[in-house]
Amino acid sequence: MRITLHGAAGEVTGSAYLVETEQARILVDFGMFQGGARLEARNVRPAGLSPKRLDAVLVTHAHLDHVGRLPLLLKGGYPGAIHATDATRDLAGLILRDSAKVQSYDVARQNRKRERAGKPPVKPLYDAGEVEETLERFREVEFGRVFSPARGVTARYAIAGHMLGSASIQLSVQEGGKTKTVVFSGDLGPAHLAIVRDAVPFEHADLVFLESTYGDRDNKPLPETLAEFRAIIQEAVRRRSRILVPAFAVGRTQQLLYHLDELFCAGKVKRFPVFLDSPMAIEATRIYRRHPDLFDAEARAMERARAADRRPRHVQPTPTAEDSMKLNDVPGPCLIMAGSGMCNAGRILHHLKHGLWQSDTVVMIVGYQSEGTLGRRLVDGDKSVRIFGERVAVKAGIHTLNGFSAHAGQTALLAWFGHLAPSRPRWC
Numbered sequence: 001m002r003i004t005l006h007g008a009a010g011e012v013t014g015s016a017y018l019v020e021t022e023q024a025r026i027l028v029d030f031g032m033f034q035g036g037a038r039l040e041a042r043n044v045r046p047a048g049l050s051p052k053r054l055d056a057v058l059v060t061h062a063h064l065d066h067v068g069r070l071p072l073l074l075k076g077g078y079p080g081a082i083h084a085t086d087a088t089r090d091l092a093g094l095i096l097r098d099s100a101k102v103q104s105y106d107v108a109r110q111n112r113k114r115e116r117a118g119k120p121p122v123k124p125l126y127d128a129g130e131v132e133e134t135l136e137r138f139r140e141v142e143f144g145r146v147f148s149p150a151r152g153v154t155a156r157y158a159i160a161g162h163m164l165g166s167a168s169i170q171l172s173v174q175e176g177g178k179t180k181t182v183v184f185s186g187d188l189g190p191a192h193l194a195i196v197r198d199a200v201p202f203e204h205a206d207l208v209f210l211e212s213t214y215g216d217r218d219n220k221p222l223p224e225t226l227a228e229f230r231a232i233i234q235e236a237v238r239r240r241s242r243i244l245v246p247a248f249a250v251g252r253t254q255q256l257l258y259h260l261d262e263l264f265c266a267g268k269v270k271r272f273p274v275f276l277d278s279p280m281a282i283e284a285t286r287i288y289r290r291h292p293d294l295f296d297a298e299a300r301a302m303e304r305a306r307a308a309d310r311r312p313r314h315v316q317p318t319p320t321a322e323d324s325m326k327l328n329d330v331p332g333p334c335l336i337m338a339g340s341g342m343c344n345a346g347r348i349l350h351h352l353k354h355g356l357w358q359s360d361t362v363v364m365i366v367g368y369q370s371e372g373t374l375g376r377r378l379v380d381g382d383k384s385v386r387i388f389g390e391r392v393a394v395k396a397g398i399h400t401l402n403g404f405s406a407h408a409g410q411t412a413l414l415a416w417f418g419h420l421a422p423s424r425p426r427w428c
């Protein structure tokens with residue numbers, strides 16, 4: 001057996017593992033490289049990975065850095081199935097369709113510039129039609145069920161606790177009369193992440209590929225972050241503030257909606273309107289609610305309470321741009337979640353332009369902000385920022401909450417790893 005890494009080695013995006021056995025060639029994940037032009041230039045089909053010769057593709061979860069290059073396989077002639085959980089298929093559909101849309105905007109903009117400079121046009125990695133063809137190849141995998149994706153190989157998926165439907169994958173490979181077991185962790189979630197069940201570790205592996213985003217440290221404990229979250233919300237309600245949350249559409253948004261529901265249900269805060277101002281977040285929330293079988297016990301209880309509650313829903317989706325504009329006139333207390341998560345595009349820019357200069361606005365930053373984004377400038381405490389070419393003073397209260405990560409920290413990664421033993425003890 002030979003395993004080659006075609007991404008996520010020495011970096012955290014572009015996950016892709018090629019497993020070659022005597023009888024089969026299997027690819028585990030085929031994610032997109034993200035984070036700047038230099039990395040993104042690597043979003044190609046790597047040499048040595050001939051899609052026509054692949055027997056199976058297995059996917060751990062739906063984030064773009066794990067599924068973002070899948071359409072390239074079909075373009076390269078991959079004839080087979082893409083194995084993933086049902087929820088991963090649904091979320092991958094949302095994420096890949098969005099990726100195709102973003103690429104088509106970017107390429108159109110680049111090509112206008114290239115035309116003026118007399119350069120030939122560039123093409124997107126893939127288009128919307130190619131995404132749909134890719135989605136048709138998905139085959140559902142159930143957690144815990146052993147299946148054979150290719151000759152001489154069996155596979156089993158276990159809950160990874162990172163996002164809805166996310167999995168770790170165990171492959172058992174029969175070669176030369178022996179069985180070798182390889183485990184791919186995928187992204188692992190921390191214990192007690194809202195909504196999803198905690199990761200279920202495997203018990204055996206001869207070889208483990210453990211992905212780590214925060215392998216060198218532990219995240220801030222969730223209870224501390226939730227206490228801060230509650231205090232900010234309570235103060236904002238007291239001051240009748242408008243709370244703006246730059247939203248990461250898939251995962252983080254649903255997590256925050258859940259924690260808000262917790263506050264409302266426990267009577268810690270009086271209900272106020274919450275606007276979901278992102279078509280992608282609205283759709284991701286719908287997908288989450290279609291899979292209550294994957295929820296943990298607390299989230300299932302919350303769903304039952306929600307179904308029994310006859311009051312009007314406090315969460316209001318605002319899918320159209322027109323709905324979004326009307327939010328300018330909504331008085332506080334209210335909370336508006338709008339993309340993008342790092343404030344570098346999307347509807348949140350309009351809300352920030354409208355609200356940052358007002359001292360009764362509260363901005364809650366709930367995810368990582370990369371260098372050079374507007375979100376990072378707000379976290380760094382800039383006194384004024386530029387939005388749509390206009391200087392806007394920052395008078396709003398800016399709060400950064402660091403403990404909502406969906407990635408396990410060092411202690412949780414080691415605990416998951418600690419359950420694994422080799423198929424045969426080493427001393428034999």
Ligand SMILES: [Zn+2]
Pocket residue numbers: 061063162187
């Ligand atoms: Zn992920």
